Amino acid sequence: MRVVIAPDSLKGTATAADTAAAIRAGWLDERPDDDVVGAPTADGGEGTIDAFAAAVPDAVRVPVTVTGPAGTPVDTAWLRLPDGRAVVELAATSGLPLLGGRLQPGTATSRGFGEAIAAALDAGATGLVLGIGGSASTDGGRPVLEALGLTAHADGSVDRSHLRPLPPGGAVVLTDVTSPLLGPDGAVAVFGPQKGVTPELAPALEERLAAWALALPDVDPATPGAGAAGGVGFGLLAWGATLAPGARAVADVLGLPALLDGADVVVTGEGRYDDQSAAGKVPSVVRALAAERAPGARVLLVAGEVDAPLDGFDAAASLMVLATQTTGEPDDALREPLRFARIAGQRLARLTG
Known part of the structure; x- marks a missing residue:
C-alpha cells in the first residue's frame, strides 16, 4: 500500500x-x-519553519536573538527561501512554550516576532510568510508594530511615520483562526484561558484591545482572523498584510x-x-x-x-x-x-x- x-x-x-x-x-x-x-506539515503555528525547511532544500535558517514573550532574550531563527521570501514563525519568537509553563497573561509580549520580521527585512527579504499560531500574548500585535517602527502614544494616538513599509512581495499571514479581535468570539474570550487569562483579568485585556482598535480605525476589528495570536492578526492587517488559511496554504507550498x-x-x-x-x-x-x-x-x-x-x-x-x-x-x-x-x-x- x-x-x-x-x-x-x-x-x-x-x-x-x-x-x-x-x-x-x-x-x-x-x-x-x-x-x-x-x-x-503545519498550520502557521509551531513547526511552520521546520515544515518549510523540510520541503525546500535550499532554504537557509538565519539565526536571530529577539525579545522573548517574558521580556528576556530568545535565540531563534527565521528562514530564507530561495525566491527571496522570509518565513517567520511567531511560536519560535513569542510562543507559549517559551514561557516554560510560567504563564504571563497580562504582560507576555509579541515584540520578538516584530524584531524577527525586522531582521528579515534588514537582510533583504523580498516578501514575508508569517506563521502566527501558538502565541503567548494578548496584546493586539502592538509590540510587533512598535518593533517595526510604529510609535504608540499614551493618549491612544499612533505615529506611523517611521513604520517600515511592506516588502515588495507583501506579507502573507498563515493562521487557522477566524476569530475577530473583540467580543465573545474574540482573542480574550476564546484564547485567553489557555494563556492564563482569568475572569478577573479578562475585562481589562478586552478594554486594552478595544482602545488599540480605536487607534487603528482603518482596520475593522470584526475582520475574521483579527483575533488570531492574541490580536497579532489585527496588528498585521493594520500593517497591510493579508491573512490566509494556514494549514491549506502550508499544504499547498509543501x-x-x-x-x-x-x-x-x-x-x-x-x-x-x-x-x-x-x-x-x-x-x-x-x-x-x-x-x-x-x-x-x-x-x-x-x-x-x-x-x-x-x-x-x-x-x-x-x-x-x-x-x-x-x-x-x-x-x-x-x-x-x-x-x-x-x-x-x-x-x-x-x-x-
Missing part, C-alpha cells in the same frame, strides 16, 4: 517531522513492504496535494484533537485534501488526546490512551511522545492490514 503520513507537531512536545518519522517507523514495523511517505495522489492510506494528527480541529487545523485540511486527491483512501488520526467526534476518520490512536494501556500513566505520552507515536503507527498499521 501507499501510505502518506502528514501530521502537525504535537504542540510543545514533538515536531511534525519527528512525529511523522515515528509514526512511519511504527507502520513499517508492522508492514515493512508498504511505500510509506512522511509529509510533515506540495501535499500531489503527494496524496494514489494514496491508499493517509495518516494525519496533532497534539489535541478537539472541537476547534474542524475549523481549518491540519487534520481537517488533510482529511479534505485526501477526499479530493485520494477519494478511496482510508484516513487515520494520531493525536496526543482525542476530545471530539471522529467524523470522517476511519480510525484513530490517542497517545494518552496508548500510554495508559502500556505503562498505566497517561502523562507518559507527554514525556515520551515519539515512543507512543511509534506505537500508534504500529497499531494503525495492524488495524489497516
Whole structure:
C-alpha cells in the first residue's frame, strides 16, 4: 500500500517531522513492504519553519536573538527561501512554550516576532510568510508594530511615520483562526484561558484591545482572523498584510496535494484533537485534501488526546490512551511522545492490514 503520513507537531512536545518519522517507523514495523511517505506539515503555528525547511532544500535558517514573550532574550531563527521570501514563525519568537509553563497573561509580549520580521527585512527579504499560531500574548500585535517602527502614544494616538513599509512581495499571514479581535468570539474570550487569562483579568485585556482598535480605525476589528495570536492578526492587517488559511496554504507550498495522489492510506494528527480541529487545523485540511486527491483512501488520526467526534476518520490512536494501556500513566505520552507515536503507527498499521 501507499501510505502518506502528514501530521502537525504535537504542540510543545514533538515536531511534525519527528512525529511523522515515528509514526512511519511504527507502520513499517508492522508492514515493512508498504511505500510509506512522511509529509510533515503545519498550520502557521509551531513547526511552520521546520515544515518549510523540510520541503525546500535550499532554504537557509538565519539565526536571530529577539525579545522573548517574558521580556528576556530568545535565540531563534527565521528562514530564507530561495525566491527571496522570509518565513517567520511567531511560536519560535513569542510562543507559549517559551514561557516554560510560567504563564504571563497580562504582560507576555509579541515584540520578538516584530524584531524577527525586522531582521528579515534588514537582510533583504523580498516578501514575508508569517506563521502566527501558538502565541503567548494578548496584546493586539502592538509590540510587533512598535518593533517595526510604529510609535504608540499614551493618549491612544499612533505615529506611523517611521513604520517600515511592506516588502515588495507583501506579507502573507498563515493562521487557522477566524476569530475577530473583540467580543465573545474574540482573542480574550476564546484564547485567553489557555494563556492564563482569568475572569478577573479578562475585562481589562478586552478594554486594552478595544482602545488599540480605536487607534487603528482603518482596520475593522470584526475582520475574521483579527483575533488570531492574541490580536497579532489585527496588528498585521493594520500593517497591510493579508491573512490566509494556514494549514491549506502550508499544504499547498509543501506540495501535499500531489503527494496524496494514489494514496491508499493517509495518516494525519496533532497534539489535541478537539472541537476547534474542524475549523481549518491540519487534520481537517488533510482529511479534505485526501477526499479530493485520494477519494478511496482510508484516513487515520494520531493525536496526543482525542476530545471530539471522529467524523470522517476511519480510525484513530490517542497517545494518552496508548500510554495508559502500556505503562498505566497517561502523562507518559507527554514525556515520551515519539515512543507512543511509534506505537500508534504500529497499531494503525495492524488495524489497516
